[in-house]
Amino acid sequence: MTSPSCNKNKQSQNEWRLFPRELAPQIAIYSIARLRLTRDVLAMNYFESFKLDEIYPLKDYKVSEAEILEFANKYDPQSYHTDPIAAAESPFGSLIASGWHTAAIFMRMQCDSFLNQSHCLGSPGIDRLRWIAPVRPGDSLHGENKIIQLRQSKSKPDRGIVQSGVSIYNQSNELVMTLETTAFFLRRPQ
Template sequence: MAKLYFEDFKPGHTAEYGPRLVTREEIIAFSVQYDPQPMHLDEAAAQKSLLGGLGASGWHGCGIMMRMICDGFLLDSTSMGAGGVEEVQWQRPIRPGDRLTLRVTILEARASKSRPDMGIVRFRYEMFNAHGEGVMTMVTPAMFGRRDPGAQE
């Protein structure tokens, strides 16, 4: 069983995952539960909003992105979690029928000074609709187990 360790994440490497279809039903179901603003629930209200039509909650977009990250590589890694998110930007609405792709870029990787069993990888995630338009970005560091905790830098 393949596992990605800290040492497998090289700065500059990119990968793409998807597409993943977003449906009207899931946009509304998420919003009813977690972000019940009219622009995420009702087409008529959404048309009059800044979104100009029904659009997914930004938090729904975060959830979709996380699922794509997990399915793409994270569940096959030595992930130890993350300490937070540096940046999230919602660039344009995610619409019903959008087919989203995710581009992952490794920005940097460094061994932990205090925990020799782990390293920290900083990622930029960019999500695009089928027209190639950016809908969301996220920058976050994540912790991964090391293949050889005693190895020198």
């Protein structure tokens, strides 16, 4: 026979349990996922991860006629971007992507290649943007991002400034766009 004080002790242990026992497997899975996320975040690129003259290849991107038309109709409605028939009569001879669309595609390529795996804090802008050759429907773009300058921020010691020279090519390795970017990255915690 159990004494009343023993039953009271068991009840008190149950009251102090942080979660119902049946939730233990879900909580364990959640805890493991949080640990993996923490590990992945720690592995992301900080300012110190970049080296001068290092080249980051950019993931390929296939450009479709539908997206050229959609972007141009919304943001750059010039006939050689929006009307295949009128574009055929233009100096370009066929439909071409807006240069701004090409710049937006570059941003997607850069995010997919390394920015989304880094502690990037944004950018104050780009310099020396040049559209060298037109981008056409069906083109497969690839490129590289070369680190051309690294410096620590004087006003914000928790971050560094990374400048890159970018070259974008089509499937024939014809240069279609160049630009220079500047971006802020967190410094590695001490």
